[in-house]
Amino acid sequence: MPQKRGNSKGRSHSGGKAPSRAPSGEGPAIRGARISDAADLAPLSGQLGYPATAHEVRARLERLLADPAQAVFVVEIEGMLAGWIHVMDSVTVESGPAVEIRGLVVDEARRGSGLGRALVERSEAWARERGVSAMTVRSNVVRAGAHAFYERLGYAVVKTQHAFRKRLA
Numbered sequence: 001m002p003q004k005r006g007n008s009k010g011r012s013h014s015g016g017k018a019p020s021r022a023p024s025g026e027g028p029a030i031r032g033a034r035i036s037d038a039a040d041l042a043p044l045s046g047q048l049g050y051p052a053t054a055h056e057v058r059a060r061l062e063r064l065l066a067d068p069a070q071a072v073f074v075v076e077i078e079g080m081l082a083g084w085i086h087v088m089d090s091v092t093v094e095s096g097p098a099v100e101i102r103g104l105v106v107d108e109a110r111r112g113s114g115l116g117r118a119l120v121e122r123s124e125a126w127a128r129e130r131g132v133s134a135m136t137v138r139s140n141v142v143r144a145g146a147h148a149f150y151e152r153l154g155y156a157v158v159k160t161q162h163a164f165r166k167r168l169a
């Protein structure tokens with residue numbers, strides 16, 4: 001379901017304070033996320049498979065938007081948030097800098113109309129603005145549709161891996 005529009009208050013993230021158009025000049029409006037978007041982003045997180053409350057998403061946004069190495073962009077359609085992407089600029093000892101797509105979702109009612117591409121292209125532009133020349137993304141093996149999407153956008157599978165997690169008491 002399309003989400004209700006958030007209000008215009010709250011911090012805006014780097015690179016997207018005002019809505020911008022996709023590179024074609026005719027694409028959807030994309031802007032940096034605001035803290036006040038939390039209630040609209042939370043249901044989309046659920047669609048991604050990670051249910052979260054608006055309160056939880058708000059707390060995460062507060063951390064993310066305070067970090068200049070991370071960005072969250074949203075796409076607005078007719079005043080409603082129709083998708084978001086979270087990217088992080090990082091460097092490791094063994095490989096050079098890269099911007100990683102940490103999360104991406106388009107409202108299921110809006111898929112297939114170029115919004116995912118627009119969000120990724122906005123993130124690629126953000127990477128270039130920072131002088132970063134590589135993008136990465138890790139995607140669950142069950143997300144066959146997402147894999148086709150990334151390949152369509154020029155991304156290639158470079159490896160498969162296991163994801164480990166440990167809860168700290």
Ligand SMILES: CC(C)(COP(=O)(O)OP(=O)(O)OC[C@H]1O[C@@H](n2cnc3c(N)ncnc32)[C@H](O)[C@@H]1OP(=O)(O)O)[C@@H](O)C(=O)NCCC(=O)NCCS
Nearest residue numbers: 104105106111112113114115116117139145146148149152
């Ligand atoms: C993956 C996702 C973000 C794609 O967003 P979208 O807005 O539907 O994708 P777009 O309309 O921008 O598609 C861009 C291109 O990818 C192709 N594509 C998109 N989804 C596809 C699919 N399931 N199978 C094959 N191709 C697909 C489109 O045909 C389009 O190709 P074109 O440029 O030649 O027309 C969206 O389907 C989604 O939110 N999925 C659920 C969450 C998810 O899996 N997120 C990724 C986690 S890693």
